[in-house]
Amino acid sequence: MLALRTEGLTKEYSIGFWRKRPYVALDHLTMEVEQGEVFGFLGPNGAGKTTTLKLLMQLIYPTSGGAWILGKPAGDLGVKCRIGYLPEHPYFYDYLTAEELLTYFASLFGIQGGARRARVAAVLDEVGIGAERRMQLRQYSKGMVQRVGIAQAILNEPELVFFDEPMSGLDPLGRREMRHLMLRLRDRGCTVFFSSHILADAEALCSRVAILAGGKKVADGKLTDILAFELRGWELVVANVTPAWLGRLKERATGVVELAPGRFTLELPPVSPEPTIAALTEAGATIVSLNPIRDTLEDFFVRHVASAPRRHSEV
């Protein structure tokens, strides 16, 4: 069974005060998320990520298409018992303490009595909220509210958790902890679906990603497939290169940087580097290292997103 499946999921809004005109926030999104994976849902601001998550949570209703979570239609109350959701920039009742808020949410999941106390304490420990758990949320910093948001999303030990920009508001330490938490959740068998525009997080965590731009999916697949496909060239470090060879190297390479006398870094085009290596070895040069230059996710992202129409704001 798939953790998540969407088929032609579309959301249109009417914008404008007098003359209403349609605005397509999400355009026929079809995707699948396997159980047990960490899935990155990437895109710039206004791409339609939050719209998708709201559609999955049934906070908004689709214009057309559908979504199925854990095999059931999105919005099914039984499924909601098995999932967690962290909204973007979460806000909670600030007159409650973190402990009270989570106790309230736990009661909505039907967790009662001693089990509820234990579960609330465990998730607050897990997200690193210590003695502050007895303080009202109005006294919390943005990062602490984000941690409470993460805690409420994993309160019911979900099988599938949706995080909308989970790193937002967290300091570098908090982000590292969040990454560890996501991996721990995955190790426990929980599917993690998170939206982000911070690509380093996606590269560090995801087994698969989907990239959204201008309300449309522009790419999806395994990160290794997407990036392996985009080999940009080779980086070759050589030593003991004679001045006579230097001219020839400049012909073959797209870039040459001298690191030290006789020692160079060459950037070679994305074709087989073996003839160059063989020639260099024959001429008495020493091959220090050879590395493929792959696209980073950021390069991939910029290239694909740049070709999509820009939106001004996230809807």
Add this chain to the structure above:
Amino acid sequence: MGQIWNIARGVFKESVRDRVPYSLVLFAVLLMAASYLISQLTAGQDLKIIKDLGLASISVIGLLIAIFIGIGLVSKEVERRSIYSLLSKPISRTAFILGKFAGLVMTLVVNVGAMTVAFYAVLAYMNWMAEPALRAAWEAPAMDVRLTIPIALSLAQLTMVTAIALFFSTFSSPLLSALFTLGVWTAGHFNADLRNFENVLDSPVAVYVARTLYYLLPNFAPFDVKAQVVHGEGVSAAHVVLMLAYAAVYVGALLSAAVAIFRRRDFK
């Protein structure tokens, strides 16, 4: 049912944290201060004034609580986006609306109950202080149990106001909801006049509009039996039952409409 109760408890807790009960302390202090002053200034009429003042204060403070908490019940959740995490939990939108309503009614019952206790405490003090001759001159005893009738009807009316505020709150901002609710509250007191419009209006369209408004707007006037009770007159059980049934039907219709609107709503 369990989810409605959970949401209702949340609303009650918020009202406690929002310091609503402090208004009661203020009410009790004002009432007692007023009773002391009035008993110094008037002879014979002091009890009636205290009863009038007490009953009016209960309904006015109840109205303030119903409107100012009611208008924010849904719209505040939407504006602040706290609804996002709440509706991702296993709660239906219907349970959310009914829970919010039940929570505010619970708050009103507790608040009106506490004010009633304060009111009877003042009346007990008046009774204790009064000379036997003065007591004999009163139209109704100080600790008249029938005073609970206008309070109960006031509570039924406040339940209707809560439903009205909640209804507007499902699709408009707190400010607009407050204006709409106050408008309906005011119109509800002059509802009977709409019925007489057909005697003064010639235009059939205007008569039709007036009649539609008459049936659509709540009729609050028959809920006000304060004057009768203060003067020692009884209120028939049939009237009380009829008013309670009317309130129940009106609240039911409004909640159904609120649920219907809220279930279709997109939270952008």
